[in-house]
Amino acid sequence: MGTVGTIIAYYRFIIKFLIRFPGKYLLVFIMARKKTKLSPAVFAVFSIAIVILGGFLFKQRSNQSACANSLSCKESLELSVNNDEQAVFAGIALMPPKIDLSKDLEETAVLGTESQTGEKRIEVDLSTQTVKAYSGDSLYMEAKVSTGKWFPTPTGEFTIWRKIRATKMSGGQGADYYYLPNVPYVMFFSNAKVAGSRGFSLHGAYWHDNFGHAMSHGCVNMRTIDAKKLYEWADPPMEPDQKVSTPGESGTKIIIYGQAP
Amino acid sequence: MDKHRSILFIKILSVAALITLGVIVVGSIKVKNEIAPASGLSESKIEVQAVEEENLDIPSPDGTYTLALKNGRELNGIVTQIFFITSESSATPIKIFEKDSNEDSRIVIPENTFSPDNKFVFLKFKDLGKTRYIVLRTDGKDIKEDTKSVEIESLFSEAHPDFVITDVTGWGANGLIVVNTDDVNGKIGPSWWFDLSNFSFIRLTTRFN
Numbered sequence: 001m002g003t004v005g006t007i008i009a010y011y012r013f014i015i016k017f018l019i020r021f022p023g024k025y026l027l028v029f030i031m032a033r034k035k036t037k038l039s040p041a042v043f044a045v046f047s048i049a050i051v052i053l054g055g056f057l058f059k060q061r062s063n064q065s066a067c068a069n070s071l072s073c074k075e076s077l078e079l080s081v082n083n084d085e086q087a088v089f090a091g092i093a094l095m096p097p098k099i100d101l102s103k104d105l106e107e108t109a110v111l112g113t114e115s116q117t118g119e120k121r122i123e124v125d126l127s128t129q130t131v132k133a134y135s136g137d138s139l140y141m142e143a144k145v146s147t148g149k150w151f152p153t154p155t156g157e158f159t160i161w162r163k164i165r166a167t168k169m170s171g172g173q174g175a176d177y178y179y180l181p182n183v184p185y186v187m188f189f190s191n192a193k194v195a196g197s198r199g200f201s202l203h204g205a206y207w208h209d210n211f212g213h214a215m216s217h218g219c220v221n222m223r224t225i226d227a228k229k230l231y232e233w234a235d236p237p238m239e240p241d242q243k244v245s246t247p248g249e250s251g252t253k254i255i256i257y258g259q260a261p
Numbered sequence: 262m263d264k265h266r267s268i269l270f271i272k273i274l275s276v277a278a279l280i281t282l283g284v285i286v287v288g289s290i291k292v293k294n295e296i297a298p299a300s301g302l303s304e305s306k307i308e309v310q311a312v313e314e315e316n317l318d319i320p321s322p323d324g325t326y327t328l329a330l331k332n333g334r335e336l337n338g339i340v341t342q343i344f345f346i347t348s349e350s351s352a353t354p355i356k357i358f359e360k361d362s363n364e365d366s367r368i369v370i371p372e373n374t375f376s377p378d379n380k381f382v383f384l385k386f387k388d389l390g391k392t393r394y395i396v397l398r399t400d401g402k403d404i405k406e407d408t409k410s411v412e413i414e415s416l417f418s419e420a421h422p423d424f425v426i427t428d429v430t431g432w433g434a435n436g437l438i439v440v441n442t443d444d445v446n447g448k449i450g451p452s453w454w455f456d457l458s459n460f461s462f463i464r465l466t467t468r469f470n
Contacts, residue, residue: 090434090454094378097323144372149467209322209373210431210439213469223322261470 068151068199068218070171071179076199077188079243080168082181089178089207096182097206097224099166101243120235120252122202124220126153127258129212131202131220133230140233143226146205146215147260150176153218154200155258158189160234160251161196165243169199171217178217180207184224185231189254202254203227214260321375325349326399328374328382338363344384346399355401358409362386373431375399381457383413383429383438394429396438396457405460413440413455420462424450430469439469 033043067073083098118136125132126147133140147153150172164186170179184204190196202220204227211223222230236249245251317330326348333341339361345354362368368386371394375382381404383396394413398404404411414426417440424442427450433439436457442450454463 090437092434092436094435149469206323207377207435208431208433209375209377210433210469211322212372213430213439215433215469225320225322225324 066151066198067171068201069169070217072168072170073197073199076167076169076183076186077162077164077197078167079164080181081166082168085181087178087180087182087207089180091175091177094207096180097184099182099184101165104165104240104243120233122230122234122252122254124153124202124254124256125258126155126214126256126260129214129260131222131226131230133233141226141229143222143230144211145202146208146211146213146221148216148218149214149260150216151218153216153220153256153260154194155256156191156193158191158194158200158254158256160187160236160254161190162188162247163231163234163236163238163245163251164188169219176217178207182206185222185227187231187234187251202230220256317370319370319374321379322377323379326375326379328370328399329354330368330370340367342368344368344382344397346382346401348379348399355399357382357397357399357401358384358395360386371429371431376432376435378435380435385429392426394426394438396455404457411457411460413438416460417442417453417455417462421453429455433469437463441469 032047033040036043036046038046067076069076081099081101083096085096086093087096088094118134118138120140121134123132123134124130124145124147129145129147130142131145132142166182166184167186168179168181169183170177172178184206186201186203188196188199188201190198190200194200200218202222204224205216205221206224208215208221209223211221215221234252236245236251238245315332317332319328319330321327326346329345329347331343331345333343340363342358342360342362343356344358345356347354360368366386366388368384371383371385374384380399381396382399383394385392385394387393391414393415395410396404396413397410401409403409413429417424417426421442422445424444426440427443428441430439430441433454438455438457440453440455440462442453444450449468452465452468454465455461456463
């Protein structure tokens with residue numbers, strides 16, 4: 001029997017057996033060995049390898065499809081301001097900073113239209129937990145960030161596909177549960193491998209001040225003042241009264257590399 | 262003939278010495294230029310150790326508060342360091358801390374000094390070879406009965422003598438300071454929250470590197 005045929009027979013048999021006799025799991029392996037006609041030692045090694053491979057593939061698959069904010073996957077992609085809702089992080093309740101959207105109009109001109117020349121790009125170095133923004137060769141800003149601690153921040157080349165002035169993010173479970181209204185200055189990024197619907201973004205973080213150290217569920221956390229500066233500089237450009245960027249308009253390139261400590 | 266040779270030898274030596282001196286001077290200027298700071302555009306707060314009379318302003322992460330450090334003029338190696346808080350809501354600076362420091366014990370403002378709600382700051386200084394961290398309220402009031410500050414290192418070493426603090430990195434949440442430790446043998450230890458609600462340490466299962 002060929003290797004692929006053996007694997008298929010192995011899985012088919014186990015699945016059939018588990019469906020028919022769910023209480024007799026221990027017998028599965030004995031009968032599977034008989035069915036595949038392998039010696040006990042080879043079968044044991046083969047089983048362990050299959051289980052490890054299965055676990056690895058399952059983990060890869062779940063990592064590739066999971067949302068950055070598991071409890072607010074779609075909701076986080078929309079504009080949301082909730083000044084009276086309590087936030088929860090690290091088991092502690094806190095009030096999020098109030099956001100007055102009408103005040104933004106007084107503060108800013110057209111966003112994303114800095115006069116510096118050259119193509120804009122944002123680089124996030126996971127190993128040093130820093131973000132750098134460039135216009136061509138000239139450095140526009142540099143800041144400490146907090147990237148994925150409980151879930152890895154994806155690496156590669158991305159573009160900002162949507163900017164939102166504020167949104168709600170929630171996820172995690174048990175001690176890691178978080179519920180965060182009014183997350184400010186959100187810049188969602190995506191590429192062919194990491195869909196925009198998964199909700200990875202750079203954004204301000206008001207619930208901790210431990211920048212320079214991994215501390216997020218996959219997003220790139222920034223100080224609110226740094227996030228504001230980057231949000232106003234990065235493409236796609238937005239009018240001051242616009243709180244969500246125009247759909248379909250592509251934004252600044254983001255390069256994420258390195259490995260979080 | 263010998264005299265001529267000696268003069269020639271001295272001349273060669275002098276020229277060689279001048280060339281060597283020139284090379285050293287040019288080399289040192291080049292090295293100086295190479296170690297100049299890379300960029301002044303950083304938005305991040307950089308740990309600053311004030312040495313001479315000067316003022317430093319560090320904004321909170323949301324930009325609504327500022328921690329200002331005023332270093333007095335150095336006298337016999339002692340500098341009076343005064344810390345003030347200013348905020349958008351109050352025009353009057355609040356003095357939160359003052360200390361006479363010598364060069365070895367000068368206070369520095371660490372990164373992530375402000376708590377997320379801007380109610381506290383923590384500062385760092387060396388004392389008798391140990392790095393110490395103090396926490397202060399930003400409204401200038403006592404943090405504990407009749408005490409303006411609490412010192413993390415001494416509280417920790419008293420409560421958990423099997424571990425030593427390696428770093429205090431910032432705030433995990435409101436009222437929770439991130440403390441990294443090693444065990445006494447130098448093996449990597451756990452991270453802890455220093456909980457300001459009761460001044461205790463909570464051992465964490467995850468480590469914040």
